[in-house]
Amino acid sequence: MSLRALIWDVDGTVAETEHEGHRVAFNRAFEECGLAWHWDEASYRERLHIAGGVERLVADMAGRSDAPQTTSGREALARDLHRRKTRHYAELLDAGGIQARPGVLDLMREAADAGLPQAIATTTARPNVDRLFERLLGSGWRAAFPVVLAGEDVQAKKPHPEVYLKALSTLGLQADEALAFEDSTPGLAAATGAGLRTVLTPSHYFQDVARESAWMCCPDLAQGPEGPVRLDQLVRRLQA
Ligand code: XBP
Ligand code: MG
Numbered sequence: 001m002s003l004r005a006l007i008w009d010v011d012g013t014v015a016e017t018e019h020e021g022h023r024v025a026f027n028r029a030f031e032e033c034g035l036a037w038h039w040d041e042a043s044y045r046e047r048l049h050i051a052g053g054v055e056r057l058v059a060d061m062a063g064r065s066d067a068p069q070t071t072s073g074r075e076a077l078a079r080d081l082h083r084r085k086t087r088h089y090a091e092l093l094d095a096g097g098i099q100a101r102p103g104v105l106d107l108m109r110e111a112a113d114a115g116l117p118q119a120i121a122t123t124t125a126r127p128n129v130d131r132l133f134e135r136l137l138g139s140g141w142r143a144a145f146p147v148v149l150a151g152e153d154v155q156a157k158k159p160h161p162e163v164y165l166k167a168l169s170t171l172g173l174q175a176d177e178a179l180a181f182e183d184s185t186p187g188l189a190a191a192t193g194a195g196l197r198t199v200l201t202p203s204h205y206f207q208d209v210a211r212e213s214a215w216m217c218c219p220d221l222a223q224g225p226e227g228p229v230r231l232d233q234l235v236r237r238l239q240a
Contacts, residue, residue, distance in 0.1 A: 003235050005178040006111050007167050007196065010122040010129055012183035012203030013101070017124075017132065018048060019204040020098050025088035026053070029081045032088075037064070045205045051123040051157040051186050054082045086125055093131050100136050101201065103221025103228050108137065110231050112144035119147035119171055121163040121180070121191075126150035147171055159186040164194035179234060181221075185209050197238070199229070 011017045023044045030037040037060075039047060050056045057078035061067035068074045092098065111118055120129060129150050133141045142148070147170045154162045168175060175195030182188045183203035191198040192213045200214035201221060211217040216237070221229040 002177065003116070003179065003231070003238055004173055005117045005119060005171050006107075007119045007121050007164065007171075007178050007180045007191075008108075009180070009182045009184075009187045009191075010120060010132065011124050012206065013181050013187070013201060014104050014136070015098050015100050015132065016204050017098060017128075018044070021089050021092050022053070022085075022124075025085045025092060026057075026081075028088040029084040032084055033077075033081060036066075041205075048184065048205050049186060051159070052151055053085060053125070054078045055157065057081055082125075086127060089128055090131050093128075093135055096135075098132070098135075101203075101220050102223070105136060107221055107229055107231070108144065114231060116231070117147070117171060118145050119149070119167045119178075120145055121149050121167045123151050123157045123163070123186075126152055159189035159193065161190050161193035164191050164196055168194065168196075179215070179238075182214075183209075188214060199234075 008014060011022065023039055023041070026039055047056050047060065050059050058074055061074045061078065068077055108118065122129060126148070129148060133145070147167055149163050149167055149170070151157060154166065156162045164180060168178065171178065176197070178196060180191035180196040180198040182191050182198050182200055184206040188198055188200055188209065197215035198213070200209065200211055200217040201219065202209045202217070216225070218224045218229065224233065226233050
């Protein structure tokens with residue numbers, strides 16, 4: 001098999017955005033709207049099994065007596081909170097508090113230098129991807145990422161494989177010609193559900209992820225089975 005693309009998840013894989021960004025931004029949006037709601041770390045870990053910020057908010061409201069009583073009321077509040085949350089998330093990114101996880105940028109740059117196409121297959125909203133990648137890789141980052149698919153681009157979010165299947169068809173590749181990079185239970189299910197071999201680097205909230213279906217698992221990309229994860233190792237391992 002030849003390696004013809006890398007397909008990256010974003011949240012939790014490229015950076016600890018859930019822990020340091022999204023959860024904090026949701027709480028700021030609750031506060032801004034005068035809601036006495038707060039997602040602490042333990043409850044956010046559970047909530048992350050619902051992919052998509054709006055979906056997560058709607059699901060949370062179903063169990064609250066102080067949330068709007070109608071479905072349309074809950075959805076409208078979720079959309080308003082999510083718009084605010086996206087703004088707070090951007091402010092957190094701009095404040096510079098969110099760095100790439102170890103080894104990620106080295107591997108991305110190595111792939112870019114080698115002319116290996118990279119794709120993004122994420123559940124988060126597109127403005128979050130643009131902002132994060134511009135901060136991490138600079139304004140020309142799209143040159144190395146011909147395919148960027150975000151939450152807006154799919155009908156069904158992870159753990160459904162749609163975003164990965166769409167990434168493969170847009171790249172014009174079969175699943176055995178690419179590798180996916182994931183951090184979470186829903187993400188691993190989505191990538192493997194699309195038939196992709198997956199490099200799993202469990203993130204803060206997914207230290208207990210079941211790893212059996214991952215093709216490779218390591219604490220982060222700076223601590224692979226042979227040290228920092230490099231393209232030549234991945235290719236050798238694929239051919240073994
Ligand atoms: C990411 C998500 C997203 C983020 C928040 O999952 O599920 O909902 O938590 O972003 P994955 P939004 O890493 O598996 O793609 O609020 O923009 O949805
Ligand atoms: Mg993720």
